[in-house]
Amino acid sequence: MRERRLLFFALLLLLLSLGRLLFPAETASLRALAELALCPGAAERVEAWGRALGGEEERVFALRPGEEP
Amino acid sequence: MSRSRIRVSEGAAFLAAALVFLLRREELAALLPALLAHELGHLAAILALRLRVSEFRAELGGFTIEYAGETGPAGRALIAAAGPLAGLLYALAVSRLGGELFCLSAGLSLLLSLFNLLPALPLDGGRICAALAELLPDPGRGERLCRALGAGTGLALLFLGLRLLLRGRGAALALSGAWLLFSALRPGEGLVKTRKLR
Numbered sequence: 001m002r003e004r005r006l007l008f009f010a011l012l013l014l015l016l017s018l019g020r021l022l023f024p025a026e027t028a029s030l031r032a033l034a035e036l037a038l039c040p041g042a043a044e045r046v047e048a049w050g051r052a053l054g055g056e057e058e059r060v061f062a063l064r065p066g067e068e069p
Numbered sequence: 070m071s072r073s074r075i076r077v078s079e080g081a082a083f084l085a086a087a088l089v090f091l092l093r094r095e096e097l098a099a100l101l102p103a104l105l106a107h108e109l110g111h112l113a114a115i116l117a118l119r120l121r122v123s124e125f126r127a128e129l130g131g132f133t134i135e136y137a138g139e140t141g142p143a144g145r146a147l148i149a150a151a152g153p154l155a156g157l158l159y160a161l162a163v164s165r166l167g168g169e170l171f172c173l174s175a176g177l178s179l180l181l182s183l184f185n186l187l188p189a190l191p192l193d194g195g196r197i198c199a200a201l202a203e204l205l206p207d208p209g210r211g212e213r214l215c216r217a218l219g220a221g222t223g224l225a226l227l228f229l230g231l232r233l234l235l236r237g238r239g240a241a242l243a244l245s246g247a248w249l250l251f252s253a254l255r256p257g258e259g260l261v262k263t264r265k266l267r
Contacts, residue, residue, distance in 0.1 A: 004079070005079075008079045008082075008083065011083065012082075012083055012086055015083070015086070015087055015090075016086075016090055019087070019090050019091060029091075029092065029093050029096060030092050030093070030096040030099075030100075030173075033091055033092070035239070036239055037239040037240070037241035038233070038238060038239045038241050038242065039233060039238040039239060043173075045176075046173065046176035046177060046179075046180055047169065047172050047173045047176050048172075048176070049175070049176040049179050049180070050160065050163075050164050050171070050172035050173055050174065050175030050176030050177075050179065051164070051172045051176075053160055053161055053164035053175050053176075053179060054163075054164030054165050054166070054167060054171075054172060054175065055164075055165075
């Protein structure tokens with residue numbers, strides 16, 4: 001049991017270290033995760049669904065550098 | 070008198086730590102209430118049916134609320150449906166508040182609810198199907214029908230996910246489909262767990 005806990009924390013630390021390498025703090029976000037796991041714009045689409053539910057008009061999302069509308 | 074237990078698996082703790090690490094604070098603030106609303110929906114239905122919660126378990130694949138007591142297929146279907154329903158109500162309410170954070174939370178809750186309504190175990194939609202299948206004259210046939218629905222749903226998601234992968238997109242949809250397909254084909258994948266009160 002003790003070894004299992006140690007293994008768990010070791011894996012957790014490994015994940016944190018790997019996470020820092022793959023996702024530098026300034027880009028770690030739900031948007032980046034969703035883009036990696038699904039497709040670009042996935043997080044924005046989920047937010048747009050939320051806006052549509054609330055009856056808000058579609059807004060223009062801020063473009064990232066180099067991105068075209 | 071026995072009390073309810075709360076269990077958190079290593080996998081759940083691991084996932085929670087990863088989310089805390091990877092997501093921004095405001096994104097966590099958007100996600101957690103959506104999850105909470107869903108689980109509170111299940112809990113409210115269990116309590117409304119005067120059943121007792123015996124265990125609340127957080128695992129890598131999600132949360133499970135085990136309850137003890139007698140309830141029929143309609144009750145089990147209601148308990149399973151209550152989570153997505155609460156999530157949809159939460160999404161509707163929060164979306165009215167406007168703003169990026171609330172709309173993101175509403176969208177996440179909507180996505181969680183709709184995904185959970187897919188007719189595949191161990192999702193809530195699969196549990197609804199399993200409960201309603203007990204009402205059929207031949208329960209064995211009902212169970213086979215539920216498994217077929219679940220396998221079909223998993224296959225469809227897997228197919229869509231593989232198409233995304235081939236276009237250079239992420240693997241999450243394909244993995245979800247594979248998980249649902251595996252759950253449908255695995256023997257003994259449970260209906261909603263119930264235990265008699267001692």
